[in-house]
Amino acid sequence: MSDDKPVESAVRQKLTEALKPQYLDIINESYMHNVPKGSESHFKVVIVSSAFENVKRLQKHQLVHQAIQEELDNKIHALSIVAKTPAEWEVSQDVGKSPPCRGGAGL
């Protein structure tokens, strides 16, 4: 099977398996950064899951980190996370806007 978005696909599959999200959006924001066209280096994940019920804010993000540890260690340079419970998502679907790159990082 050919896949021109291997990192995005892996992230989608792993988060779906680990957290059974009700809503999942994986946005490749690499184009906003100083990386080659078509890169899969900068991502934003918007995820709504019951797995986040009664979980502290830091730990919600850590659940996401753990599920995609391999990609974070080896492929992904920057990851922005919006992690909400279904009830929180009901109240606000604001996912914000990622800040513009300031060029210093490289990969």
Place this chain on the structure above:
Amino acid sequence: MNVLLRKCSLSTLVSQPSKSTFLRCLAQMSSKVNFDELVKDKPIVVFMKGTPKAPRCGFSNAVCQILEFHGIKSFDSYDVLSNEDIRQGVKEYTNWPTIPQVFFNGEFLGGCDIMLEMHKSGELIEELKKIGIRSALLDKA
């Protein structure tokens, strides 16, 4: 090394720490940098790319902007781009894979997303109060 091991097991006895505390202890042992020392006794410490005056990453810049919005113009910061030991070490210390990382009174608060969430919800004003800083936003209202 033995002393460090004893320290770990001693703290295990005293506070019965979670797995993450133990992992942090192990990370501390393998790291060349003593992060406890870097963050303790300081109201705000930010590990970032660049400096508050010249951030070199949008996420690090956003954290500085949020703090400035609350009237905080100066705080301790470490530029991870100029020190690879700090860059890798802080990720192990907090078990958090990305930069920036924000500490209030030695406690890890989170990265850019969490600062932004707390800013939007008003919780940041409360967290600042806990460390003895009155948010400038309270005076703007």
